[in-house]
Amino acid sequence: MEQSTLLGILVPFAGTTLGSAMVFFMKREMNEKLQKALLGFASGVMIAASVWSLLLPALELSEQRGGVAWFPAAIGFLLGIGFLLLLDTITPHLHFTEEKPEGPKTSLKKTTMLVLAVTLHNIPEGMAVGVTFAGVLSANSAMTIAGAFALSLGIAIQNFPEGAIISMPLKSQGISKTRAFVYGALSGIVEPIAAGITILLTKLVVPMLPYLLAFAAGAMIYVVVEELIPESQSGEHTNIGTIGVALGFVLMMVLDVALG
Secondary structure (H helix, E strand, O other): OHHHHHHHHHHHHHHHHHHHHHHHHOOOOOOHHHHHHHHHHHHHHHHHHHHHHHHHHHHHHHHHHOOOOHHHHHHHHHHHHHHHHHHHHHOOEOOOOOOOOEOOOOOOOHHHHHHHHHHHHHHHHHHHHHHHHHHHHOOOOOOOHHHHHHHHHHHHHHHHHHHHHHHHHHHHOOOOHHHHHHHHHHOOOHHHHHHHHHHHOHHHHHHHHHHHHHHHHHHHHHHHHHHHHHHHOOOOOHHHHHHHHHHHHHHHHHHHHHHO
């Protein structure tokens, strides 16, 4: 079980690393249509994962334990939204489609703030994987190893375009391909760290599992609504982003139902 858990929390990081490696095949600036398709695809995967892998299990667990089934999911979801909103407010970061940084004023380099933006939003994904595997490690949980791996694989698939989205624009700004790859890969290292910490706190996590599952869902939905979808729908070729959302959503839904 320990080896399976370790593998499970490293799979999403592998997705980010492979996506970042796409910068080595880049000759010019990242194609705008490809960028919007990747953003849309990542959005669709995260929305489906939030529903099938996090919110629905949270409701099911709450119902099994008795009480008001929707209450933990509602509270956890809102807390997840609030947590990411707070991080966005207090952490200086820059989105690759913007020129003006967000958060407190800072003297950090533009590239550093670009990486911080992605790293910041990878935290809830790592927590989501950690919470599901913590549930698997608990004998009192209805979470399954197949379901946990379905979420881990789905986030890895979503991380592939996310890794490319961070490394390729860095290359377009004049950074070497090797440095752009390293920055892109490092932006995903927070995921296994967040997952590992969550799993280490399994005894504390399990009683709060419905709340934490919904918390992770809320945090992921915040990223989708605040960043990914607006960026995929800005400028031209917005239909490509919409198609990407549909494909990502269906793929993650199928993965979760088939493997979970």
